[in-house]
Amino acid sequence: MKIADRTFLISGGVSGLGLATARALHEQGAYISLLDLNADNGTKIVKDLGPRAKFFETDVTDTQAIAAAVQGTVAWVQETGKALGGVIAGAGVGMPGLIIDKKNQPLSMESIDFVLNINLRGTLDLVRQVVPHMTTSTPTGPDNSRGVIIMIASSAAFDGQMGQVAYAASKGAVASLTLPLARDLSKYGIRAVTIAPSMFDSAMTRMMSDKVREGLEKSMEFPRRAGLPEEFARLVVECVGNEMLNGTVLRLDGAMRMPARL
Ligand SMILES: NC(=O)c1ccc[n+]([C@@H]2O[C@H](COP(=O)([O-])OP(=O)(O)OC[C@H]3O[C@@H](n4cnc5c(N)ncnc54)[C@H](O)[C@@H]3O)[C@@H](O)[C@H]2O)c1
Numbered sequence: 001m002k003i004a005d006r007t008f009l010i011s012g013g014v015s016g017l018g019l020a021t022a023r024a025l026h027e028q029g030a031y032i033s034l035l036d037l038n039a040d041n042g043t044k045i046v047k048d049l050g051p052r053a054k055f056f057e058t059d060v061t062d063t064q065a066i067a068a069a070v071q072g073t074v075a076w077v078q079e080t081g082k083a084l085g086g087v088i089a090g091a092g093v094g095m096p097g098l099i100i101d102k103k104n105q106p107l108s109m110e111s112i113d114f115v116l117n118i119n120l121r122g123t124l125d126l127v128r129q130v131v132p133h134m135t136t137s138t139p140t141g142p143d144n145s146r147g148v149i150i151m152i153a154s155s156a157a158f159d160g161q162m163g164q165v166a167y168a169a170s171k172g173a174v175a176s177l178t179l180p181l182a183r184d185l186s187k188y189g190i191r192a193v194t195i196a197p198s199m200f201d202s203a204m205t206r207m208m209s210d211k212v213r214e215g216l217e218k219s220m221e222f223p224r225r226a227g228l229p230e231e232f233a234r235l236v237v238e239c240v241g242n243e244m245l246n247g248t249v250l251r252l253d254g255a256m257r258m259p260a261r262l
Pocket of ligand 1: 015061202
């Protein structure tokens with residue numbers, strides 16, 4: 001599938017992995033619709049990218065806010081004539097917490113809901129609301145393709161550490177829904193792919209203590225460093241362009257297997 005002159009929605013698109021993805025697709029001629037909570041970053045980035053980018057202040061836990069952003073993007077597509085090429089669901093958060101703490105208190109439901117609502121519900125809700133606008137687009141290319149859905153899981157989907165039950169549950173669920181999503185959408189020529197990164201430089205990992213960061217780097221085989229957001233974005237570009245990538249979860253992790261604790 002060609003990237004140029006197609007429109008892509010990216011949630012979490014104004015920071016870290018989502019922003020690198022937005023820049024990479026934009027560089028190849030795509031139109032970018034950024035959905036994020038962070039309006040300050042959104043405004044700056046749209047100014048920087050120019051007329052092929054739009055920002056919609058959106059909380060992905062709010063179904064109506066997603067609906068407004070999707071409607072706004074569809075109206076923009078009608079204006080530009082640059083059909084939807086896909087969605088990258090990148091909005092995500094981590095909130096560590098042991099299932100039972102030192103005072104024998106269980107992990108709070110607020111904390112569990114916070115993570116699941118953004119990482120899982122927010123991902124599925126965005127995908128659910130974009131899909132009807134993709135199924136009705138004109139198929140293109142030799143495969144009659146209508147685009148791709150790319151989701152972000154994590155190494156924690158497979159080897160979650162202590163304190164990651166909620167995060168691992170959210171990311172494991174995203175990994176698990178990839179194949180049934182691809183199966184549901186195959187008759188429309190729409191693919192679904194999930195990328196599961198290990199530690200990458202972003203606002204999320206900059207919040208980690210040096211001890212945690214160094215511990216994670218030590219558990220990598222090669223290269224022994226955090227991934228660069230641009231390296232993540234390169235895989236997204238491949239996922240858009242390569243029609244054989246479908247229904248799968250791609251680990252992007254420098255052979256890291258996270259230990260139980262650091
Ligand atoms: N950086 C890593 O090491 C790493 C590793 C594995 C998975 N991931 C996943 O990659 C994705 C991107 O993370 P990142 O590292 O780029 O972090 P980041 O903090 O740099 O970016 C996350 C973006 O999501 C936005 N966001 C948060 N809650 C939102 C909400 N409710 N509605 C809309 N937007 C919201 C934030 O404003 C931010 O712009 C996340 O799903 C994260 O879990 C990151």
